[in-house]
Amino acid sequence: MKSEPIRRIARIRNRTIFVTTAALLGVATGTAAILLILISGLFLSAWLLMLILFPVLFLGWRWLRRADIRSIGYQLEHRFPELRNRLVAAIELARYQPGAENYSLELRDAAVEQIRVQTAHLNLESVVPVYRWKWSAIFALAGVSLFVFYIFTFSAPARFGLINAFAPAGNRIRLQVTPGDTTVTPNTAITIGCAVEPAGIFRTITLELMQPDAPVQRLHLKLVSDRCTLPVTVRSRINYRFRLLGKTCGWYTIRTPEPVVLKNVIFTGYPPEYTGLPPV
Numbered sequence: 001m002k003s004e005p006i007r008r009i010a011r012i013r014n015r016t017i018f019v020t021t022a023a024l025l026g027v028a029t030g031t032a033a034i035l036l037i038l039i040s041g042l043f044l045s046a047w048l049l050m051l052i053l054f055p056v057l058f059l060g061w062r063w064l065r066r067a068d069i070r071s072i073g074y075q076l077e078h079r080f081p082e083l084r085n086r087l088v089a090a091i092e093l094a095r096y097q098p099g100a101e102n103y104s105l106e107l108r109d110a111a112v113e114q115i116r117v118q119t120a121h122l123n124l125e126s127v128v129p130v131y132r133w134k135w136s137a138i139f140a141l142a143g144v145s146l147f148v149f150y151i152f153t154f155s156a157p158a159r160f161g162l163i164n165a166f167a168p169a170g171n172r173i174r175l176q177v178t179p180g181d182t183t184v185t186p187n188t189a190i191t192i193g194c195a196v197e198p199a200g201i202f203r204t205i206t207l208e209l210m211q212p213d214a215p216v217q218r219l220h221l222k223l224v225s226d227r228c229t230l231p232v233t234v235r236s237r238i239n240y241r242f243r244l245l246g247k248t249c250g251w252y253t254i255r256t257p258e259p260v261v262l263k264n265v266i267f268t269g270y271p272p273e274y275t276g277l278p279p280v
Contacts (some may be wrong), residue, residue: 004116006091007070008124009076015128016072020063023129026136031141037150040161043245063132075127082118090115090156103116157201164245170197173247181256184234190254193229194242202244210239210251 031052039048061167066075073088148217151158164171174197184190205228219229232238238254271277 005087005119006069008119009091011071011073012125012128013067013069015125017064017135019128019130020060020067023063023132024056024060025138026133027059028139029050030136031055033140033143033147037147038160039165040150040158041061041154043161046165049262050116059178063129072127074176075172076119076124077126079121083122087115087119117149156198160198160201168246171207171245171247173244175244175249177249177252179254181250181254183257186235186256187261188234191229191231192240193227194249195227196244197226200214203225206243207243208243212236 024091032049035049035051038044039046048263055136066072070088073091077084077087174195176195178193179190182190194205194207196205202223204220204222206222207219207228207230209219209232211217218229221230234254234256236256239251240254241247241251268278268279
């Protein structure tokens with residue numbers, strides 16, 4: 001049968017585990033809210049929510065490793081100097097059962113009873129880390145409030161970012177490219193452009209240019225009124241396409257016609273008919 005000190009410490013352990021679990025839930029909630037803001041705002045993958053595990057697992061290991069009865073006994077000895085070097089010994093004695101060691105049960109009961117009397121008027125429950133769930137609740141409330149503020153303030157980008165994170169196939173991005181496939185004479189100045197829908201969400205877009213015998217160039221163009229333009233001088237064939245998040249348009253080609261080369265020129269002369277001469 002458990003002694004009264006052990007029963008009290010067991011209750012403290014259970015409350016500590018409950019408070020710590022609630023605190024970890026608050027940490028997870030606040031971290032998830034902040035990560036959702038980053039994921040939505042930067043158009044990242046929902047897999048980044050797995051980062052929640054790092055603070056939760058670290059704090060869980062740090063907090064729960066000292067939630068056993070012996071560790072709580074040391075915490076109580078530290079909190080109450082009059083129990084120092086006595087409480088943990090009494091806990092060990094209270095667990096003792098008669099055996100080969102042949103300890104005196106009377107001495108055990110006397111030591112445990114002395115600790116029971118000394119702890120009767122002490123607020124042992126003060127070692128329960130209530131501050132953990134209080135601070136985690138504040139953190140969770142701040143994170144959720146920030147997320148709600150973000151959703152209502154930047155509703156269109158936030159909604160699109162969340163769709164992109166959790167259902168990328170549902171992001172209805174449309175890229176309207178000009179001039180598309182075309183042919184121009186060499187050294188012609190032409191403007192490559194792209195209009196983006198939905199409007200008012202994106203700030204930059206990537207243009208990929210590929211020319212013969214040259215690596216692919218990637219240019220990050222700023223969107224102005226949801227449209228970007230880039231003037232280029234065409235000297236040879238150019239393949240290009242636009243990329244935005246996981247959406248890409250097809251490759252378009254600006255061609256230059258092959259120059260005309262005269263290798264052979266044949267002239268035929270036709271004398272007047274009255275001369276009766278054949279063509280020369």
